[in-house]
Amino acid sequence: MREWRGVSGTMAALAGLPAPARARPVAGAGAAGWDADTFLARARAWRQAFAARPGTRWALYLDGHAEFAAALFGAWHAGKHVVLPGDALPATVAALRGGAGAVDGLAGELPGGLLPAPAGLPEAAGSGEAAAWPPLDARHCGLTLFTSGSSGVPQAVPKQLRQLEAEVAALEAAFGAALPDGAQVLCTVAPQHIYGLLFCVLWPLAAGRxxxxxxxxxxEELVAQAAALDGPALLVSSPAHLRRLPEELDWAPARRALRAVFSSGGPLPAQAASDALRHLGQAPIEVFGSSETGGIAWRQQARQQERWSPLPGVDWCLRDGLLAVRSDHLPDAGWHVCADLAQPAADGGFVLAGRADRIAKIEEKRVSLSAVERALAATPLVQEARVTLLELAVGTRLAAVVVPAAAGQAVLAAQGRAGLAAALREALADTVDTLALPRRWRFPAALPCNAQGKTSDAMLRALFRRVxxxxxxLDGDGDGDGATATAELYIDGELAVFDGHFPRAPIVPGVAQVEWVMQLAPQRLPVPPRTAFQRLDVLKFQAVIVPGSTVALALTWQAERATLAFRLSSAAGTHASGRIVFGATHD
Structure with missing residues (x-):
């Protein structure tokens, strides 16, 4: 029978384990795993490092879960408030260092971050070790998380430890009885966000997994790790991973090891849920919530279809069609009104009906972006779809990023992008207002996503800002003197090169055409780096290139002369030609 440790008393509970129990893994498995003494030694080193530094607000970023957990508890026991940035990008670090929410220091894998002294061999916990780790004050200890930024700029969300403890207790009450003792947690998500923090760090530590x-x-790593396990496991993943399970992998080891699969960060497409059940042997348990609200509800599509069941301790109601929740996961006892539209369902559950905050005005008409996405997803041509807003010359309009299903791929192969876009517009015509029909389209193999498996509006808009x-x-001979390559270029009207050139009669600037040659040629020919560029010879621009054109690119590399000849042409004739001459490489 598992002993429930809780979160605030985790370190004292680990230090107080009898010797045989301390030898059981706290993180990982086998020779590389961490037992209780190893984990306590790492946490002790982090506590000493934090205690030696002034200031109370410390940003922490570590990708490894075990080291992250040791640093988190080390900081808490040193009296620090931990700030968890979603990434370590320069802009994120700059925001941590300045502004109203600035931190007092950086730790872990952040630039110049605090690291503990290298730890030697762990020492066995002595009789006074548990007393050295008194329970944390759940109302005064805490951290700050950030929203994913999927609908805007990430927002800081402070959390008291008592809120996190309530969430962990709710997860154990909902799912713990079905999980075998000692089940190893495997994951594809980072610990910097609420989902990974709870499911991969705090819940396992509190429950002794x-x-x-x-x-x-x-x-491939998931399959290999599952194959190496001697006992059961559970997988904590996201739609970004579960919707891309390769058919060619041998999933038998995962089916043998896994006893549960969790998914969060967004709704799991029905096909992805079905594929996960087939490959992994478990129907994914989807958990719905947010950084602000914590966990709200869960479902298994194989049993509940679209109906969500509230987690233990979560009350919900509808206010003007919006989902409102109340639980100990929130900072106070009041009701929190979400931006999610919902409808009541059987057995005390609810069905989500899109986001109310995804309403846009297009020429004074209110348009639901969620409704357009649902209409796209309902067609057999589409596997997944997201829409965003773009500012075009005619005003604000919708743009769609669509991952084609097999039927959509067939249309794309036979009729091209324009044919698939036309087919999708026709499919939407009966349910979507003409003004709400997407004006721009992208057809990637998969939606872009961040470390949380979420797709932000910024990521979607970036797809429409290609250069x-x-x-x-097409073909070519890339070896020796006189090597050649040919390609077909589709000149999309949304390319950034058309900005301001010219608003009423857009054309591709000549400098952009040369830049295309410089960037594309190295993909097929052994041309020198651009630092060796010397000059342009016999450069001619003979006819303009307009949006929607398909242009042939012909390249010839003359190694003896260090010259790249190029020609851009179409049915309208030659658009541009010339030679790029290279000299010695400049380091």
Missing amino acids: PMPLARLAFH LPEVRW
Whole structure:
């Protein structure tokens, strides 16, 4: 029978374990795993490092879950408030260092971050070790998380430890009885966000399950780790990973090891849920919530379809069609009104009906972006779809990023992008107002996503800000003097090169055409780096290139002369030609 440790008393509970129990893994498995003494030694080193530094607000970023957990508890027991940035990008670090929410120091893998002294061999916990780790004050200890930024700029969300403890207790009450004792946690998500923090760090530690040492970036790693396990496991993942399970992998080891699969960060497409059940042997348990509200509800599509069941201790109601929740996961006892539209369902559950905050005005008409996404997803041509807003010359309009299903791929192969876009517009015509029909389209193999498996509006808009045209390489001889390559370029009207050039009669600037040649040629020919560029010879621009054109690119590399000849042409004739001459490489 598992002993429930809770979160605030985790370190004292670990230090107080009898010797045989301390030898069981706290993180990972096998020779590489951490037992209780190893974990306590790392946490002790982090506590000493934090205690030696002034200031109370410290930003922490570590990708490995076990080291992250040791640093987190070390900071808490040193009296620090921990701030968890979602990434370590320069802009994020700059925001941590300045502004109203500035931190007093950086730790872990942040630039110049605090690190503890290298730890030697762990020492066995002595009789006074538990007293050295008194329970944390759950109302005064805490951390600050950030929202994912999927609908805007990430927002800081402070959390008291008592809120996190309430969430962990709710997860154990909902799912703990179905999980075998000692089940190893495998994960594909980072600990910097609420989902990974709860499911991969705090819940395993509180329930006595081995947490992961680090996240698994590739599906092959998941299969290999499952095959290496001697006992059961559970997988903590996201729609970004579960919707891309490769058919060619041998998933038998995962089916043998896994006793549960969790998913959060966004709704799991029905096909992805079905594929996960087939490959992994478990129907994914989806958990719905947010950084602000904590966990709200869960479902298994194989049993509940679209109906969500509230987690233990979560009350809900509808206010003007919006979901409102109340629980100990929130900072106070009041009702929190979400931006999610919902409808009541059987057995005390509810069905989500999109986001109320995804309403846009297009020429004074209110348009639901969620409704357009649902209409796209309902067509057999679409596997997944997201829409965003773009400012075009005619005003604000919708743009769609669509991952084609098999039927959509067939249309794309036979009729091209324009044919698939036309088919989708026709499919939407009966349910979507003409003004709300997307004006721009992208058809990637998968939606872009961040470390949380979420797709932000910024990521979607970035797909419509490309500099290079779409390229389809045809043939060529890339070896020796006189090496050649040819390609077909589709000149999308949304390319950034058309900005301001010219608003009423857009054309591709000549400098952009040369830049395309410079960037594309190295993909097929052994040309020198651009630092060796010397001059342009016999450069001619003979006809303009307009949006929607398909242009042929012909390249010839003359190694003896260090010259790249190029020609851009179409049915309208030659658009541009010339030679790029290279000299010695400048380091």
